[in-house]
Amino acid sequence: MLERQNKHQLKAFGLQVVVAKYDRQGVVDHANNLASKTRSNLTNFLKALGVDILTSVGTILSPQKVRYGKAGMPENVITTKDIIIVIGSVPFVPNGIEVDDKTVITSDHALKLEFIPEWMAIVGSGYIGLKFSDIHTTLGSEVTFIEALDQFMPRFDFEIGKLAQRVLINPCKIDYHTDLFESKITLVKDGKPIIIELVDAKTKETKNTLELDDATLTAIGRAPFTKGLGLENINVETPCGFVPVDDQMQITDAEGNLVPHLYCIGDANRKLMLAHAY
Template identity: 70%
Template sequence: MFTAYLICESLQGPQKVKVGSSNNVLTAKDIIIATGSVPFVPKGIEVDGKTVITSDHALKLETVPDWIAIVGSGYIGLEFSDVYTALGSEVTFVEALDQLMPGFDPEISKLAQRVLINPRNIDYHTGVFASKITPARDGKPVMIELIDAKTKEQKDTLEVDAALIATGRTPFTQGLGLENIDVATQRGFVPVDERMKVIDANGNLVPHLYCIGDANGKMMLAHAASAQGISVVEQVTGEDHKLNHLSIPAACFTHPEISMVGLTEPQAREKGEKEGFDVSVAKTSFKANTKALAENEGEGLAKLIYRPDNGEILGVHIFGLHAADLIHEASNAIALGTRIQDIKFAVHAHPTLSEVLDELFKSAKIKHKLLTQ
């Protein structure tokens, strides 16, 4: 008996996998589904891989487009806007929601727009859908038809050199034979519990079957998939383990970077209202950090969202130089359950960017001091 890692095969029943197009059926003690995801392309959009592209094609273009429209302003769209403007392209965002960067903490989004969008050769249309996109052909440019996201009325038509579809990713779970074990996907995602164990259509756990990564939709990040895989390996080798997804950091690799872990301020306040606790916010600026100033990168903000009654860290958001590296002190604190009243005494070397987090934790106001036993 062994553990089978299901890549492109088909489940035939409990602990059974058919390999490829052959009739070979393997029996395994445990099976891990790790099939990942593919770019999501909305209806009405024709992708040719040359002038209408996804993130899979975006770094393989033979020429840099003079004008490129980016549909979606999340992580992928924002990162590629950074790349294409650096290469000299004019960029136009097309965003269905009423604001750019809707998945980020609102305060971070506002600052990032001021630094990453407004000064650059970027314009945008918000509150609109790209209902139809036609690739460039026969001497004609890429045509993008925009409709109002709410009323569905025709709004505008864009003519650009290229269009990048950055509307997220969709799980690659078709053809896995999930119906053979009575598992129904939810919007394509394989349902799992907090230990990545697959749940069938009746709400029962499927014995010895796990799903990790983008295919389960819990957190569509490569390092989250890796952490989930490690958690599952712990379990199949006899050690119980449960991953805290709120402790997993995320980063957007722009210049400067954006990073975050835990809850946004609106999410934290909603949770506080439901569970009956107050939420406080502390902030520090990169302009007060000597290393950032020495690097001529003083534009930046770190934001801490926490419970003032017990010092629990609910979320940390950073916009600034090397934000993707700085976030790990906060993510590890959340993972280990470290409270602000303890971490604020940690010593940081001077002059370093890590002092941004040092000042952030020290600026928090805790109502009741707790002593570490």
């Protein structure tokens, strides 16, 4: 009875235990179902509290006014007591990298898991790259990391980085290069492989070129999704796209003054880019 329950539970995760194999579509479906269920639960929770949800694009006109409306549709303006910006972030893609969401992908697209590459190059060895490395090596991919700084997982505490490398990297025999950054990534075209040109981070000299037919994941980091918010309308500057806030998450303008009724939480402010770091 217990064995049957375990098999049923594993099947819900897209896993089968008859032989050592996995169901790729089952894994994707499980991830999508979790995201859909979470989204639905949050939506229902907000509606139960009396929150009106408008699916649209918004532009801030003043600390208490927002213009919204989809392209080609009439625009509307709403007035409210306070505005909280929770716009989130998008994958950061540096100059010189072409992304086609097929062979050169970001972390957002990697979640769809449309195929399992035999060999994947991951640009950036932080927690995003590490997470997808763990997934893909478990599913059978070979992984090569490319890190611009002088050590693997450079933004982690040194001891945590050593532990993660010992547990998650060394057993998988993952190849990685430090002190190198990608100056250019060219997509697969006319049957030709992906070309990754590697440059020495200190001397800026070309050091190596990687060619692969499968996939490259750019996992350098994420950038705030603040373009088009209209913050310039209220004299708020966004250095590197981030919205400046104080310890209470209230937005400050270009002169450092608090903007009344206007707040920003989540990835888009200058705090930690974590969902729970408000």
